[in-house]
Amino acid sequence: xxxxxxxxxxxxxxxxxxxxxxxxxxxxxxxxxxxxxxxxxxxxxxxxxxxxxxxxxxxxxxxxxxxxxxxxxxxxxxxxxxxxxxxxxxxxxxxxxxxx
Numbered sequence: 001x002x003x004x005x006x007x008x009x010x011x012x013x014x015x016x017x018x019x020x021x022x023x024x025x026x027x028x029x030x031x032x033x034x035x036x037x038x039x040x041x042x043x044x045x046x047x048x049x050x051x052x053x054x055x056x057x058x059x060x061x062x063x064x065x066x067x068x069x070x071x072x073x074x075x076x077x078x079x080x081x082x083x084x085x086x087x088x089x090x091x092x093x094x095x096x097x098x099x100x
Contacts, residue, residue: 019070
């Protein structure tokens, strides 16, 4: 089995395992909202208050309309991996160029 095939198998397994986050009762690390930060820290950083509304997640809470929670997590993982692979491939083509 070549390295690329192993990579895709590993990425597929990670996507299928992504719903394990549903088992946790707390918020995932780094995904705190302003209310939770206020409770945890006692304040909300000024930058978060100022710039917090700029970005709206395309799949908020990993949910996809008309699907269950688990399928939303898996779809979010697949979309995220596809975007990273596309970005990496594009940057590789741009900086390294084509092999002759």
